[in-house]
Amino acid sequence: MRSWLRLGVDLGGTLVKMALVDGSGRILDRVQVKTEKTPRALVKSLRKAVDHWMSRPIRGTGVGVAGDVDPHKGIVRFSANLGWRNVPLADYFRQAKFPGPVAVENDATAAAWGAAHLEFSGRSKNLIVLTLGTGVGGGLLFDGRLYRGSTGTAGEVGHMTVEEGGDPCACGNRGCLEAYLGGASLVRWARAAYKQKGRSVDPLDPKILEDRARAGDAVAKEAWRRAGHALGTALTSLVNLLNPDTILLTGGVAKGAPLFLPPAVKQMKHGAFKTSSRAVRIVVAKHPADLGVAGAALLVQ
Amino acid sequence: MRSWLRLGVDLGGTLVKMALVDGSGRILDRVQVKTEKTPRALVKSLRKAVDHWMSRPIRGTGVGVAGDVDPHKGIVRFSANLGWRNVPLADYFRQAKFPGPVAVENDATAAAWGAAHLEFSGRSKNLIVLTLGTGVGGGLLFDGRLYRGSTGTAGEVGHMTVEEGGDPCACGNRGCLEAYLGGASLVRWARAAYKQKGRSVDPLDPKILEDRARAGDAVAKEAWRRAGHALGTALTSLVNLLNPDTILLTGGVAKGAPLFLPPAVKQMKHGAFKTSSRAVRIVVAKHPADLGVAGAALLVQ
Numbered sequence: 001m002r003s004w005l006r007l008g009v010d011l012g013g014t015l016v017k018m019a020l021v022d023g024s025g026r027i028l029d030r031v032q033v034k035t036e037k038t039p040r041a042l043v044k045s046l047r048k049a050v051d052h053w054m055s056r057p058i059r060g061t062g063v064g065v066a067g068d069v070d071p072h073k074g075i076v077r078f079s080a081n082l083g084w085r086n087v088p089l090a091d092y093f094r095q096a097k098f099p100g101p102v103a104v105e106n107d108a109t110a111a112a113w114g115a116a117h118l119e120f121s122g123r124s125k126n127l128i129v130l131t132l133g134t135g136v137g138g139g140l141l142f143d144g145r146l147y148r149g150s151t152g153t154a155g156e157v158g159h160m161t162v163e164e165g166g167d168p169c170a171c172g173n174r175g176c177l178e179a180y181l182g183g184a185s186l187v188r189w190a191r192a193a194y195k196q197k198g199r200s201v202d203p204l205d206p207k208i209l210e211d212r213a214r215a216g217d218a219v220a221k222e223a224w225r226r227a228g229h230a231l232g233t234a235l236t237s238l239v240n241l242l243n244p245d246t247i248l249l250t251g252g253v254a255k256g257a258p259l260f261l262p263p264a265v266k267q268m269k270h271g272a273f274k275t276s277s278r279a280v281r282i283v284v285a286k287h288p289a290d291l292g293v294a295g296a297a298l299l300v301q
Numbered sequence: 302m303r304s305w306l307r308l309g310v311d312l313g314g315t316l317v318k319m320a321l322v323d324g325s326g327r328i329l330d331r332v333q334v335k336t337e338k339t340p341r342a343l344v345k346s347l348r349k350a351v352d353h354w355m356s357r358p359i360r361g362t363g364v365g366v367a368g369d370v371d372p373h374k375g376i377v378r379f380s381a382n383l384g385w386r387n388v389p390l391a392d393y394f395r396q397a398k399f400p401g402p403v404a405v406e407n408d409a410t411a412a413a414w415g416a417a418h419l420e421f422s423g424r425s426k427n428l429i430v431l432t433l434g435t436g437v438g439g440g441l442l443f444d445g446r447l448y449r450g451s452t453g454t455a456g457e458v459g460h461m462t463v464e465e466g467g468d469p470c471a472c473g474n475r476g477c478l479e480a481y482l483g484g485a486s487l488v489r490w491a492r493a494a495y496k497q498k499g500r501s502v503d504p505l506d507p508k509i510l511e512d513r514a515r516a517g518d519a520v521a522k523e524a525w526r527r528a529g530h531a532l533g534t535a536l537t538s539l540v541n542l543l544n545p546d547t548i549l550l551t552g553g554v555a556k557g558a559p560l561f562l563p564p565a566v567k568q569m570k571h572g573a574f575k576t577s578s579r580a581v582r583i584v585v586a587k588h589p590a591d592l593g594v595a596g597a598a599l600l601v602q
Contacts, residue, residue, distance in 0.1 A: 068576055077576065126451050138542075142448050149544025150427050153577045160538040161572070163465055164530075173537070173572040229465075236474065237461040237538065241439075243450025271474040273460065275369055275378065279452045 004059040007099055008297025009046065010107060011035070011065045013081030016046060019290075020053050021297035025117035027290055029053065039076075039087045047096040058099035060300035063089060064110030064292050066137075071152045074104040080170075103299040106148075107131070107292050108155055112139025113146055114295025115248050118287050124246040128238055129291075130157050132253035135170065136178040142242075158182065162233040180230030181260070183253045186223050193219045210256045221259075228260030232267030239272040239280055250285035257284045305360040308400055309598025310347065311408060312336070312366045314382030317347060320591075321354050322598035326418040328591055330354065340377075340388045348397040359400035361601035364390060365411030365593050367438075372453045375405040381471075404600040407449075408432070408593050409456055413440025414447055415596025416549050419588050425547040429539055430592075431458050433554035436471065437479040443543075459483065463534040481531035482561070484554045487524050494520045511557045522560075529561030533568025540573040540581055551586035558585045 005028065010017040013035060020029040031049050035042065067079025074090020076082070093102040105113075112129040116122060127141040136158025140147040148154055158178035159171055166175030167185065179185050183206045190209055194201045197219070212220035238247065249257055261282070269277050285291060306329065311318040314336060321330040332350050336343065368380025375391020377383070394403040406414075413430040417423060428442040437459025441448040449455055459479035460472050467476030468486065480486050484507045491510055495502045498520070513521035539548065550558055562583065570578050586592060 068574070126455075142443050143446070145444070147443050147543075149577070149580075150546040151544060151576050151580045153574060153580075154427075154542065154544035156541040156544075156574060156577075159541040159574065161463070161534050164463060164534050171574065233462050233465050240457040240460040241455065241542075242448075243452060243455035243457075245451040271462070273369070273454060273457060273472065275452050276450070276454045276457075279450075279454075 004057050006297035006300045007050065007053065007058050007061045008293040008295070009061065009063040010110070010292035010296055011063060011082070012107070013066060016042070017289075017293045018046065018050055019293040019297060020050075020056065020058070021294050025114060025294045025298055027294060030293075035082070039082075039084060039089065040092050043089070043092040043096045043098075047098060054099075060101045060103065061093055061098040062103045062105065062110065062296035062299035063093060064105050064107035064296035065089065066107045069104055069106045069152055071103070071105050071109075071148060074102060076104070101300065103296070105296065105299055106137075106139070106152065106155070107296075108137035109139040109146060109148060110295040110299060111137075111250060111291040112141055112155070112295065113298055114291035114293070115139075115250070115285065116141050116144075116295075117298055118290060118294055119248060119283075119285055120246065126242065126244040126246070128157065128242065128244050128247045130247065130249050130251075130254075132181060132183070132249055132251040134184045135182045136176075137251075140242075157234065157238070160234050160237060162230045177230050177234045181227040181253065186227060186253070189226065190219055190223045193222065206253050206256060210259065213256075213259050224256060224259040225263070227256075228263045229267065231260060232264035232271075235264055235268035235282065236271040239268055239276045243276045244280055247280060247282045248285055249283070250288040250291055254284050254288065305358050307598035307601045308351065308354065308359050308362045309594040309596070310362065310364040311411070311593035311597055312364060312383070313408070314367060317343070318590075318594045319347065319351055320594040320598065321351075321357065321359070322595050326415065326595045326599055328595060331594075336383070340383075340385060340390065341393050344390070344393040344397045344399075348399060355400075361402045361404070362394055362399040363404045363406065363411065363597035363600035364394060365406050365408035365597035366390065367408045370405055370407045370453055372404070372406050372410075372449060375403060377405070402601065404597075406597065406600055407438075407440070407453065407456070408597075409438035410440040410447060410449060410453075411596040411600060412438075412551060412592040413442055413456070413596065414599055415592035415594070416440075416551070416586065417442050417445075417596075418599055419591060419595055420549060420584075420586055421547065427543065427545040427547070429458065429543065429545045429548045431548065431550050431552075431555075433482060433484070433550055433552040435485045436483045437477075441543075458535065458539070461535050461538060463531045478531050478535045482528040482554065487528060487554070490527065491520055491524045494523065507554050507557060511560065514557075514560050525557060525560040526564070528557075529564045530568065532561060533565035533572075536565055536569035536583065537572040540569055540577045544577045545581055548581060548583045549586055550584070551589040551592055555585050555589065
């Protein structure tokens with residue numbers, strides 16, 4: 001008997017990753033497509049790109065989307081990255097004849113589900129996943145089950161306030177974790193600091209800031225120190241509030257973890273309750289590229 | 302057929318409340334005992350005080366304790382209020398022949414369970430309860446189930462950081478919500494402010510600060526303003542992170558809610574994501590005295 005497969009889709013602002021995934025989350029085949037066109041046309045082109053998978057026994061399709069999603073209705077309420085508002089994405093996938101049923105979920109929530117399987121083989125029951133990219137997202141697993149909150153919007157770890165009245169955040173508030181640790185914020189802060197010193201600014205991205213910090217550049221080091229301090233404050237609150245067994249960092253900016261994670265963990269250990277701080281491990285993902293797409297696939301029951 | 306009853310115990314630093322509770326959380330009878338003696342002797346005296354209940358069909362005993370509890374083992378790992386460390390409380394209750402099984406739980410977690418039944422009749426699925434007393438505790442209900450975390454320590458809402466490097470907190474950290482909104486912190490701050498103005502200080506407690514603020518006293522008003530601002534920051538993080546349907550305030554300091562809650566809610570509405578901030582109601586408990594003892598009883602399956 002052949003075991004059933006699932007089709008996973010990780011729908012980001014620039015790239016759509018698709019994968020054929022087995023029941024344990026292992027990826028058997030992959031396809032990547034650039035994100036373009038209107039949502040309906042995009043879904044049609046995605047379907048064409050995986051036409052050669054349709055002879056396989058696929059149980060259903062799971063889609064992770066960067067945005068505010070209603071997982072019950074399969075609607076993307078809002079996505080700043082994609083420029084979408086109230087898109088009935090599950091309907092589009094069904095109409096394009098993707099193997100059904102179709103599950104639509106926030107991409108960080110999907111990544112948390114992927115992490116529970118791929119990184120921890122189901123052994124983490126209370127897991128917080130931080131997706132560190134341009135912004136900072138998050139997914140939550142409590143008592144072995146995904147937690148989505150009342151409107152599917154839970155997990156916005158990046159928009160916990162770590163510095164009341166602090167740096168402005170893309171969300172409109174101030175002092176959010178994302179305003180220090182998000183890739184865009186890191187770059188924005190460093191750019192301003194370089195300008196103030198009369199130094200040339202471009203090109204600049206988190207990877208370049210990583211390299212410069214390792215080479216001893218003071219501005220880059222300070223950008224990561226600020227990010228680490230903000231993370232330390234957020235970790236303290238998360239550990240005291242949620243008593244997780246694991247906090248996992250993933251996404252491109254997590255590559256800089258050696259620069260910002262040790263001081264953040266030290267700060268949390270100093271500030272949080274002992275029983276809770278001793279119970280948590282804080283680690284960087286081993287399979288960062290696969291968590292979102294595999295997690296989306298595994299959302300299909 | 303008579304329905305089964307449950308015996309609830311709310312074990313605080315100065316007073317132990319006990320109640321005979323029916324399956325819906327209704328309290329049929331009550332007994333109060335002063336907290337004194339060693340834990341084992343205290344449990345014996347509690348048992349004597351409810352001897353007249355023992356002819357009733359009692360299904361089991363639920364105990365809420367102010368402290369760090371291991372609910373699986375029924376051990377109070379640490380309670381600052383009671384001066385206890387590693388007390389096998391469930392064993393003591395069984396040895397004293399309380400109707401078994403015996404469930405031991407953190408008191409704020411028990412109060413959250415009580416609130417889910419008494420305040421919302423099971424209609425709140427994602428509920429955060431803040432217990433505002435000398436300190437600030439909390440209990441969490443996710444998807445209709447109590448969430449205790451990995452070591453039973455989850456829910457320490459009072460020890461989320463709202464002001465990095467801010468006022469010192471009893472827990473040893475700085476800038477916790479409790480350092481502004483806890484009854485002891487309110488009084489400590491106001492006492493210092495009065496002293497600085499050369500005004501007489503005692504007596505002072507949260508109730509007196511409430512009355513003075515209502516009468517226009519500037520120090521008292523500022524104490525509540527600071528508390529409200531700290532709560533607003535915590536609410537913003539809680540709503541973005543956990544997307545609850547309800548946040549409930551209970552405990553003695555919650556009586557001051559008209560002074561601090563409206564600006565806190567306004568701050569949250571301004572700072573948090575719209576989808577989540579619209580989905581949450583923030584209310585003060587109608588049955589604050591009963592939540593802990595009824596919730597403890599209802600923990601018995």
